[in-house]
Amino acid sequence: MAKLVVLKVGEGSFDEGFPVTMQIGEEGDAPAIQTLGKLPPAPEIPQYYNCWQSAYLCLGWSTRLEAKPVQVTNVSVIEDCWHAVQVLRNRLNSWIHSESFRAIREKWLEKLLPSDEIRAILQTEDLVLQRLPWHFCDLFERYPKAELALSAPAYERVKQISQTKDKVAILAILGDSTGIDTQADRALLEQLPGATVQFLVEPQRQELNNQLWSRGWDILFFAGHSSSLINGDGRICINRTDTLSISDLRYALKTAVAHGLKLAIFNSCDGLGLARELANLYIPQVIVMREPVPDKVAQEFLKNFLYAFAGGQPFYLSVREARERLQGLEDEYPCASWLPVIYQNPAETPPRWAALSRPISVDKSENNHSRQRSLKKIGSQHLRRMLLTSVLVTSVTWGLQQIGAFQPLELKVFDQLMRLRPQEATDPRLLVVAITEEDFKLPEQKNRTGSLSDLALAQLLEKLEQYQPRAIGLDIYREDPVNPQFKNLAQYMQQSDRFIAVCKISEPTASEDPSVAPPPEVPEARQGFSDVVVDPDGILRRYLVAVNPHPASICSAPYAFSAQLAFRYLAAEGVFPQWTPQGHLQLGNVILPRLQPHTGGYQTIDTAGFQMLLNYRSYRLPENIANKVTLTDVLRNRIRPDDVRNRIVLIGVTAPSVGDYFATPYSTSGGAYQKMAGVFVHAQMVSQMLSAVKNQRPLLWVLPQGSEFLWIWGWSIVGSVLAWRYRSVLHLELALAITLIVLYALCFALFAYQSCWVPFVPSTLALIATSASIVVQNASQKQGQSTKLYAGSN
Structure with a gap:
C-alpha cells in the first residue's frame, strides 16, 4: 500500500523559523x-537561493520564458552555478538535521521504508520554500519511490460530472513559439496510445475559452512562453501578441x-505562479517548471x-522518473532535474493513465453502468487472449501432472486433508x-518361538470362542506346525x-522381503496375505485387496x-463378493472401484493387483479404530462377553x-508421520469395507480425467480474470491469496x-501461472505502446 506524507508548514519566516506538522x-x-517539529531560523537560505538563481539565469540559454537570442555560456559561469548548488544543498540538509526538526525526521525514518511508494506533499504559502530543491534532502534521496509535491494550505474537492469516454481527452494549447520548438511537443502528444488530442495552435482568447467550456477534458496541456510576475501571478503567451493570466x-x-x-x-517557464492560481480553482494535479526551462529540457521531460x-x-x-532522467542533460543544462514539480490538490488522488478514460461514478446506478461498460471493454481480442x-497453461500443467511432477506435493496435501477431517466414532464391530x-x-509365553506360544494361542482362542x-x-506368522501336545x-x-x-x-526370489508360508494347519480358503503397498515416500495410503500370487x-x-x-x-448376513465385468469388486449393492494408474494425485505408481485408496477412519490416533485389549486381559478374564460377541477379533x-x-498420513505432535501397528492397519482396512457396505460410508473417489482437466482449467480462467480485474500488483497478490x-x-x-480427492497443486499452479502470464502480457503490451511513443518522438 502506498504511503501519503503531508508536511504542513505554518506561518513563519526564515528569520523566525517555521512550525511544521507531519502526517503519515x-x-x-x-x-x-x-508529529510536530520546527524548522529553525535560517535567514541565509533565501540568500543562497538568490545566489544560485542569479548564477542559473546567467547561463544564457534560449528558454520558454521569452524569445531572445541564444547567448554563449562559458565554463566559468557553469562552475559558478554548480558551486551555488553545492552551497544551497549543504545548507538545506543541515537545516533539516536541526534539533528542533529531529522529531519529524526520526518519525519519517521510523515509519517509512526505502521500498515504500511515497507521495509527499509540502503545504506552504511561502514562495521561497516552494522554490527550494527539496529532492536534494537525504530524506528523499534514500527513498527511490518517493516524490514531493507542493500544495496550498487551502483546498477543496470539486464534485465532477460523469463523462463517458473511451479515450483520454487532451486539450493541447501550443502558444507563442518564438524561438522554441512546440512542434516537438505536438509530435509527442500525437503518439500517445488511447488518447484523443485537440490542438489549439496560437489560439485567440475566445477560441480557447470556448474549447474549455465545450466538453469534458482529462488533461490540459500548454507549451509556449510563460512567466511568473513579482506579485506571484502567472501569465501565458497564447499567441505572438496576447498574454493571459489564469484569472482571465x-x-x-x-x-x-x-x-x-x-x-x-x-x-513552460517559471510556472509556480500559474500553479498557485490554478490551485485556487481546485484543479486536482498540475505539473509546472519552477524556473525558466530550456526548450530541449522541456521536450525531454x-x-x-x-x-x-x-x-x-x-x-x-x-x-520522478522523468525528472531524474533529465540529469543526463546536466553537463549542458545544469540543474535540469530541479525544474519539474507537481502542484497537488490534497483532496484528490492522482489518477492512472488507464483510469482517465473511465467515467466518474456519481451514483449507484451510474456505477453499475460503468461496470458494465468496463466489462464490455474487455473486447473479443482480449477475451481470446x-x-x-x-x-496453454492448463495443457502444460496437465502434461506435468501426467508425468508425476506434482505427485509428491499432491500426496502431502492429501495427508494434510486426511488429518483435518472431522473425527469419527470407534468401529463397534472390531476388537x-x-x-x-x-x-x-507371561508364564504362558515361556516356550514361545515367535510372538505367541502354542500354549498362549490355545488358551487365547479358547477364551475368545466361548x-x-x-x-x-491371527496377524502373526506361524510357519511351523503346532506342537503335537496341543x-x-x-x-x-x-x-x-471363524x-x-x-x-x-x-516375490519368491526377493532376498530382502521373502514370502512367508501360512500355518500348515489352515486351509487355503481361510488364508489371507498381509502384504501392503507403500508409496515411494514410505507412507501407507493404498489398500491391496486381491492379487494373483506368483506360482x-x-x-x-x-x-x-x-x-x-x-x-x-458379511457372509453371515448373506453378502458375498462378486467381480463386475469391469474388474471391480462388488459387495451387495456397493461397488469397490479399482485404483487406476492415473488416479487423483497418483500418476507414477504400480497398480498391479486390485488396489483401493485407503480411507482411514478419522481419529487423533488412528489406532482408536477399534476397542483394544491385551493378551493378558483375555487370559486373566478381564474382558466382557459383549466385547467379543459377534465381532471380528x-x-x-x-x-x-x-x-x-x-x-x-497422520502426524505426531512433533510433526513426524505417525506409525501404526500392522494389526491396526488391517483393522482400518476391515472397517473401510464393512462401513461401505453396512453404513454407506463413502469410499475415496476422484474425478474422471476429463473432469480433472476442466477443474484445473477453471482455476486457470479464474487466474486470468483476476489479472485482468486487478492491475495493481498488491491488489492482485491479495486477490490471489x-x-x-x-x-x-x-x-x-x-x-x-x-x-x-480433487487436485490442489496443479490447480494452484494453473491459477498463479495464468495470472502471471496475463500480467506479463499486459506489461509487454503497455511497454510496446510506450516504446512506440518514445521512438516516435525521436
Missing part, C-alpha cells in the same frame, strides 16, 4: 500518525474542472513523463487383541470357519487378510521390538464431506 498514513485513509480564464477553467479535468501540464505515465506507472513515480493463455512387550513375559465372535484373525489347537485351526491366518506373498510363492492366498475377515463377517503384535509398524484460500477450502470440503 496509508493512501486513501485518514492519517495514522502526526477563471470561469472556463472552473467549468473544465467540474466536467472532469484531472491534470494540467504547463511545459514531456517525452519521459508520457513514456512512463502512459506505460502504466503511477503519476508521482512517472514525474485470456482463454488462449489459460488453455483388537494386542500382544505387548509385557505379554512376552464368547462367540463372528471371525478371528492337538486341540491344531484341530481348531484346521476346522474352525479362524483366518496370514501369510506373505512378496512359485509359498503363500497362494488370493485375498488380503483384512478382506477375508470382512468377507466372513484381530490378534496382532504391537510390541515395538517386533517392528511391525507402518507410517500413516484469497482465491487460494477458497480453493483449499473447496478441496477440503469435498474431501471431508464427499470423500472426493
Whole structure:
C-alpha cells in the first residue's frame, strides 16, 4: 500500500523559523500518525537561493520564458552555478538535521521504508520554500519511490460530472513559439496510445475559452512562453501578441474542472505562479517548471513523463522518473532535474493513465453502468487472449501432472486433508487383541518361538470362542506346525470357519522381503496375505485387496487378510463378493472401484493387483479404530462377553521390538508421520469395507480425467480474470491469496464431506501461472505502446 506524507508548514519566516506538522498514513485513509517539529531560523537560505538563481539565469540559454537570442555560456559561469548548488544543498540538509526538526525526521525514518511508494506533499504559502530543491534532502534521496509535491494550505474537492469516454481527452494549447520548438511537443502528444488530442495552435482568447467550456477534458496541456510576475501571478503567451493570466480564464477553467479535468501540464517557464492560481480553482494535479526551462529540457521531460505515465506507472513515480532522467542533460543544462514539480490538490488522488478514460461514478446506478461498460471493454481480442493463455497453461500443467511432477506435493496435501477431517466414532464391530512387550513375559509365553506360544494361542482362542465372535484373525506368522501336545489347537485351526491366518506373498526370489508360508494347519480358503503397498515416500495410503500370487510363492492366498475377515463377517448376513465385468469388486449393492494408474494425485505408481485408496477412519490416533485389549486381559478374564460377541477379533503384535509398524498420513505432535501397528492397519482396512457396505460410508473417489482437466482449467480462467480485474500488483497478490484460500477450502470440503480427492497443486499452479502470464502480457503490451511513443518522438 502506498504511503501519503503531508508536511504542513505554518506561518513563519526564515528569520523566525517555521512550525511544521507531519502526517503519515496509508493512501486513501485518514492519517495514522502526526508529529510536530520546527524548522529553525535560517535567514541565509533565501540568500543562497538568490545566489544560485542569479548564477542559473546567467547561463544564457534560449528558454520558454521569452524569445531572445541564444547567448554563449562559458565554463566559468557553469562552475559558478554548480558551486551555488553545492552551497544551497549543504545548507538545506543541515537545516533539516536541526534539533528542533529531529522529531519529524526520526518519525519519517521510523515509519517509512526505502521500498515504500511515497507521495509527499509540502503545504506552504511561502514562495521561497516552494522554490527550494527539496529532492536534494537525504530524506528523499534514500527513498527511490518517493516524490514531493507542493500544495496550498487551502483546498477543496470539486464534485465532477460523469463523462463517458473511451479515450483520454487532451486539450493541447501550443502558444507563442518564438524561438522554441512546440512542434516537438505536438509530435509527442500525437503518439500517445488511447488518447484523443485537440490542438489549439496560437489560439485567440475566445477560441480557447470556448474549447474549455465545450466538453469534458482529462488533461490540459500548454507549451509556449510563460512567466511568473513579482506579485506571484502567472501569465501565458497564447499567441505572438496576447498574454493571459489564469484569472482571465477563471470561469472556463472552473467549468473544465467540474466536467472532469484531472491534470494540467504547463511545459513552460517559471510556472509556480500559474500553479498557485490554478490551485485556487481546485484543479486536482498540475505539473509546472519552477524556473525558466530550456526548450530541449522541456521536450525531454514531456517525452519521459508520457513514456512512463502512459506505460502504466503511477503519476508521482512517472514525474520522478522523468525528472531524474533529465540529469543526463546536466553537463549542458545544469540543474535540469530541479525544474519539474507537481502542484497537488490534497483532496484528490492522482489518477492512472488507464483510469482517465473511465467515467466518474456519481451514483449507484451510474456505477453499475460503468461496470458494465468496463466489462464490455474487455473486447473479443482480449477475451481470446485470456482463454488462449489459460488453455496453454492448463495443457502444460496437465502434461506435468501426467508425468508425476506434482505427485509428491499432491500426496502431502492429501495427508494434510486426511488429518483435518472431522473425527469419527470407534468401529463397534472390531476388537483388537494386542500382544505387548509385557505379554512376552507371561508364564504362558515361556516356550514361545515367535510372538505367541502354542500354549498362549490355545488358551487365547479358547477364551475368545466361548464368547462367540463372528471371525478371528491371527496377524502373526506361524510357519511351523503346532506342537503335537496341543492337538486341540491344531484341530481348531484346521476346522474352525471363524479362524483366518496370514501369510506373505512378496516375490519368491526377493532376498530382502521373502514370502512367508501360512500355518500348515489352515486351509487355503481361510488364508489371507498381509502384504501392503507403500508409496515411494514410505507412507501407507493404498489398500491391496486381491492379487494373483506368483506360482512359485509359498503363500497362494488370493485375498488380503483384512478382506477375508470382512468377507466372513458379511457372509453371515448373506453378502458375498462378486467381480463386475469391469474388474471391480462388488459387495451387495456397493461397488469397490479399482485404483487406476492415473488416479487423483497418483500418476507414477504400480497398480498391479486390485488396489483401493485407503480411507482411514478419522481419529487423533488412528489406532482408536477399534476397542483394544491385551493378551493378558483375555487370559486373566478381564474382558466382557459383549466385547467379543459377534465381532471380528484381530490378534496382532504391537510390541515395538517386533517392528511391525507402518507410517500413516497422520502426524505426531512433533510433526513426524505417525506409525501404526500392522494389526491396526488391517483393522482400518476391515472397517473401510464393512462401513461401505453396512453404513454407506463413502469410499475415496476422484474425478474422471476429463473432469480433472476442466477443474484445473477453471482455476486457470479464474487466474486470468483476476489479472485482468486487478492491475495493481498488491491488489492482485491479495486477490490471489484469497482465491487460494477458497480453493483449499473447496478441496477440503469435498474431501471431508464427499470423500472426493480433487487436485490442489496443479490447480494452484494453473491459477498463479495464468495470472502471471496475463500480467506479463499486459506489461509487454503497455511497454510496446510506450516504446512506440518514445521512438516516435525521436
